[in-house]
Amino acid sequence: MSIFQFLWFIVIAILFAGFLFFEGFDFGVGMATRFLANNDRERQTVLGAIAPHWDGNEVWLITAGGAMFASFPLWYASLFSGYYILLFLTLIALIFRGVSFEFVTHAENSFQRSLWLWSNFFGSLFSPFFLGMMFTSLIQGVPMDAQGNVWAGFNVVVNIFSVIGGLAVTYLSLIHGLHFLSLRTKNSLHNRAINMADKLYWLLYPILILFVVFSIFKTDFYEKHFFSSLLIVLIVVLLTLWGHLSIHFNHNGRAFFASGFSLVLIIAFIFNGLFPRVMISNNSKYDLLIKTASASKLTLEIMTGILVVLLPIVLIYFFWSYWVQRNRRSDSLSD
Amino acid sequence: MPVLLMSVLSLSRFQFAMTTLFHFLYVPLSIGTSLVVAIMETTYVFTKKEIYLKMTKFWSKVFLLSFAVGVVTGIIQEFQFGMNWSNYSRFMGDIFGAPLAIEALLAFFLESVMLGVWMFTWDTFKPSIHVIFIWLTWFASALSALWILAANAFMQHPVGFMINIKTGRARLTNFWSVLENPQLWREFPHVLFGAFTTGAMVIAGMAAFGLIWKQNHEFHMKSLRIALLVALLSSVATIAAGDLQTRYIINDQPMKFAATEAIYKDTSSPASWRLVALVDTKDKKVTESVDVPYLLSILSYHKLSGSVKGMDEINKELHAKYDKKFGKDMNYYVPVKTLFWSFRVMSGGGVFIVLICLLGLFFSRRKKNTLLKKKWLLWGLGFSTFLPFIVNSCGWLITEMGRYPWVVYGLQTVSDAVSPTSTVAGLLFTNIVYFLLFSFIGVFMFYYSRRVLQAGPDQADQNNEDDVYSSSSLKKGAYN
Known part of the structure; x- marks a missing residue:
């Protein structure tokens, strides 16, 4: 494994982690339109908190996919064709969700408004669920042939562990979204977001414990990377406790970072466990490795150069856009 | 089929x-x-x-x-x-x-x-x-x-x-x-x-x-x-x-070009342009067509002369070039009617x-x-x-x-x-x-x-995106 191959494995992890951190609260805010907001007016106020940002956040996913295609074409080909139906459903969810932000502003009656608000809700609910399922399914090992084709049957994709994985990512996104709302709304919405997140944590503990327990039996992560896997799990637990305490004592910014980094660490857990593989085959002979799945040295070098130049610039204006639009939103009745 | x-x-x-x-x-x-x-x-x-x-x-x-x-x-x-x-x-x-x-x-x-x-x-x-x-x-x-x-x-x-x-x-x-x-x-x-x-x-x-x-x-x-x-x-x-x-x-892709002009046999020089044509893809020929003289040469080469290679000839060339790698059974004809129209x-x-x-x-x-x-x-x-x-x-x-x-x-x-x-x-x-x-x-x-x-430009200011996502749309009747 060359240094560039290793670097790009990390880059892919960072891009997916960035996606979950940023789009994670987007999804959570979308879910909050039903769990937190009480009426359509509040729902649109809630969505307004992410309206300027959701599209930029989604680019993390597009970049992750594109970067995977560029740096590990064999991984991209196996993963995307292998999880065909799950990714298809994710796309449908993302499409319904994506158009709803714009279409809801054109709704001309309560039926159409409900239609697009529900689209946003279900899109925000199912996107993280399907993606969480996909990642939790692939770390259990999948039936692969020598050409890298994944022949994933129903049970490979849908099993107790993958459902728990989907649930964990979705639930954590919801809490993350509520934390974001506690930072970007005022008055009644702000207070309710804090209270709801505070309560929701009690269910997050059992979900995370189940996730860890199943990961012990269903993956070889602790066999291959005992200390690092354990360490990451430990940090997730501590982050969750910290997030819970923070939101309980109204340190909303801290809570937001805690939930965000919990999502980041789920990706870290997966990529750490995968290493040095990218896809785990039931027959370890056919494992797809970083070493063999990557693009050529030249492509990786060129991509590295481009990344080093562009990523800092992207990050600067990305964060600037949040800073420019840092004003809290409120609904006028409670002002 | x-x-x-x-x-x-x-x-x-x-x-x-x-x-x-x-x-x-x-x-x-x-x-x-x-x-x-x-x-x-x-x-x-x-x-x-x-x-x-x-x-x-x-x-x-x-x-x-x-x-x-x-x-x-x-x-x-x-x-x-x-x-x-x-x-x-x-x-x-x-x-x-x-x-x-x-x-x-x-x-x-x-x-x-x-x-x-x-x-x-x-x-x-x-x-x-x-x-x-x-x-x-x-x-x-x-x-x-x-x-x-x-x-x-x-x-x-x-x-x-x-x-x-x-x-x-x-x-x-x-x-x-x-x-x-x-x-x-x-x-x-x-x-x-x-x-x-x-x-x-x-x-x-x-x-x-x-x-x-x-x-x-x-x-x-x-x-x-x-x-x-x-x-x-x-x-x-x-x-x-x-x-x-x-x-x-x-x-670069002569077959693509010949198909957009529905040319099966090499044209004469100067070549005329087919405005419309009835194409018989089965027998590989054009049965009826309305032609504009010189125009194809002008379009292709910006000159009053010059012929354009036909698909039959290109097909032979492609077979000669690729048969070793892709086999003799390849069909190099593209969907002519779709491209032509x-x-x-x-x-x-x-x-x-x-x-x-x-x-x-x-x-x-x-x-x-x-x-x-x-x-x-x-x-x-x-x-x-x-x-x-x-x-x-x-x-x-x-x-x-x-x-x-x-x-x-x-x-x-x-x-x-x-x-x-x-x-x-x-x-x-x-x-x-x-x-x-x-x-x-x-x-x-x-x-x-x-x-x-239909709503017209005078409505435009009122339904500003910014408003709809905050509360003020309430006052403007968006929630009737």
Whole structure:
């Protein structure tokens, strides 16, 4: 494994982690339109908190996919064709969700408004669920042939562990979204977001414990990377406790970072466990490795150069856009 | 035939055609409308006249609708190479992935972040700063076209690679030549100017409907003139770039060119151009045709002489060249009728747009504006709202179907590119769902755009995006 191959494995992890951190609260805010907001007016106020940002956040996913295609074409080909139906459903969810932000502003009656608000809700609910399922399914090992084709049957994709994985990512996104709302709304919405997140944590503990327990039996992560896997799990637990305490004592910014980094660490857990593989085959002979799945040295070098130049610039204006639009939103009745 | 239609290959091809064509309705629309909107806001910055601000906000609604649909259907594009064409991705990934990743990193981030800033900071920045964000958005969307076309140009005319003998996969050897690809620098201007034309023509057409409906006269007349000017310049540039591209293809992909002209036997010199023709693809001949003498030589070589090679001869040459690698059973004839008619609709539509722009600008000239009396012209402009979409789609049909049987010209066939794991049942299901979903979204997109126009520019300020997402829309009756 060359240094560039290793670097790009990390880059892919960072891009997916960035996606979950940023789009994670987007999804959570979308879910909050039903769990937190009480009426359509509040729902649109809630969505307004992410309206300027959701599209930029989604680019993390597009970049992750594109970067995977560029740096590990064999991984991209196996993963995307292998999880065909799950990714298809994710796309449908993302499409319904994506158009709803714009279409809801054109709704001309309560039926159409409900239609697009529900689209946003279900899109925000199912996107993280399907993606969480996909990642939790692939770390259990999948039936692969020598050409890298994944022949994933129903049970490979849908099993107790993958459902728990989907649930964990979705639930954590919801809490993350509520934390974001506690930072970007005022008055009644702000207070309710804090209270709801505070309560929701009690269910997050059992979900995370189940996730860890199943990961012990269903993956070889602790066999291959005992200390690092354990360490990451430990940090997730501590982050969750910290997030819970923070939101309980109204340190909303801290809570937001805690939930965000919990999502980041789920990706870290997966990529750490995968290493040095990218896809785990039931027959370890056919494992797809970083070493063999990557693009050529030249492509990786060129991509590295481009990344080093562009990523800092992207990050600067990305964060600037949040800073420019840092004003809290409120609904006028409670002002 | 029905058995063939239900194969993994044909369903995958249908899905690719459907998703890309649907996506490409909105891409040029948003690139073009954002350009016109940016021009309008710039005019506002320099003239400080409120009407230009009103125009900016009003027409940006059409832009934002098309952008939303363009974004969500764009994600499909990136995913489907892996989902439906995994063997293609394995074979081509070393070269094809990089432009896609760069497109996201360089263009999509800039586009989406700047658009988000532009939409919601009307009160934060002064106009001369605010206008920068729409220009950046537009610039980024044009930039994304460059990168995705760099990837497409490689599929049309592969350069800067070698085939790794051990793995059988393509490997990048020269990134610079991938970017310098002569195909790219003919395709890109053609597509880009076509996109400007599309957006501008849609705004012009909608403004013409506004005039027909006797709405705010000054507003729509001014919008119409700005849009027509952009559409005229862009459509002329599109045709010029198209001419450049066609003359390149004569030598680079002769089969594609011969098929767009339905030429089976080598032509005489000078060659005449077939305006319309009855093509018999079974016996490989043209039964009836209306010809314009000299024109094909003029179009192909810009000369009064010169013959064009026919498909029968090209077929023989391709067999001689590729039989060793791909076998004798290959069929190198492309779908002739589709290409022949697509080309005529495309070029005819292009010329029609140029003419109607000229007429529109002439009759709406400042000194003597008689456009309102010319109902036929207003209806013609209104009809032209839809024309660019047909023209664009025809262009892509020629480019993509004319590459048959290759997915990467001369390197990999379409049938070798599909995912081995795909199933007919799965593809049938996804095709049906995509079709229903696209129809659903397309109908709402069309309906809402029409509603925007019906509501008129005086409503535009009130339904500001910023308001709808906060509370003030309550006061304005959005929650009746």
